[in-house]
């Protein structure tokens with residue numbers, strides 16, 4: 346099925362959603378299962394807003410004065426709105442441009458983000474792997490949040506999309522201009538612990554809790570994971586730094602990390618986003634034959650089951666000890682912020698070295 350690429354409910358998606366009742370016979374649908382898939386729910390989620398505030402507001406700097414600031418992968422404009430307000434409150438005039446591949450998101454952002462007397466605002470459709478809409482060396486600072494992990498695979502010439510994007514971001518930055526890359530999908534997003542030998546190892550527990558929801562959702566669609574397909578490639582923070590260096594950036598080796606305790610509501614809000622749903626089912630058998638609405642419905646029902654299971658455990662614990670403090674069901678995530686800079690004089694990849702901490 347061809348997916349609507351503008352975030353709107355394409356007629357073929359609706360028809361496919363209805364027809365796929367035959368393909369996915371066991372899936373019971375809610376009456377509103379055809380509501381559009383949109384990033385809006387997560388955009389305004391309080392946990393997401395809180396972590397974005399903690400990470401991004403500290404990046405607003407007087408050195409940005411009169412520069413062009415880009416929000417690449419701006420979605421519905423929630424971060425743009427927060428940052429435009431911050432620049433205005435701090436008396437720093439800048440020019441603001443939000444860019445996203447999704448026309449529906451751009452339309453929402455245009456309505457949401459208001460210009461101020463210090464900040465003019467533009468939103469445009471654009472692809473980070475080909476930013477021809479922005480000239481060389483024009484941007485002072487680029488916010489690139491929650492999008493790097495979505496760049497999976499290679500272009501027709503075999504070039505990884507991640508490398509293409511970094512190349513473009515470097516091209517559009519002024520010499521000395523800064524890239525702020527935020528990712529919630531690195532290996533370190535799931536907890537790191539020390540093993541018996543004292544080595545830092547990735548704790549699979551948090552990862553597995555999310556993986557369980559994915560496989561439960563696939564079962565609801567009468568399907569399993571396909572071992573011949575790959576799911577998202579998840580990089581370590583060091584690999585992200587290596588990629589930035591290889592693209593020609595200078596990189597601050599100190600990665601800022603903030604923890605987001607995603608609640609059940611946050612998890613449900615993420616699962617309203619079509620990019621998330623696409624990624625969550627990417628490695629499912631016949632993934633392309635199942636429409637986005639059914640995938641979302643299955644995912645939300647898997648979350649219902651996880652919630653019911655948790656409530657069952659709580660009920661048993663309370664029966665034993667009515668005074669006991671009960672844990673909330675959360676999906677914690679570490680969010681990493683990388684700071685990189687375009688060198689004042691271009692470096693070859695071989696010359697490129699990390700900035701001193």
Ligand SMILES: C[S@@+](CC[C@H](N)C(=O)[O-])C[C@H]1O[C@@H](n2cnc3c(N)ncnc32)[C@H](O)[C@@H]1O
Nearest residue numbers: 418419420445446447471472473490491492495
């Ligand atoms: C998960 S949202 C992140 C939104 C926001 N930046 C934040 O941090 O909350 C990712 C956004 O990246 C956009 N996106 C994905 N691939 C893109 C590309 N190649 N060029 C531009 N935008 C892209 C998606 O349309 C989506 O709006």
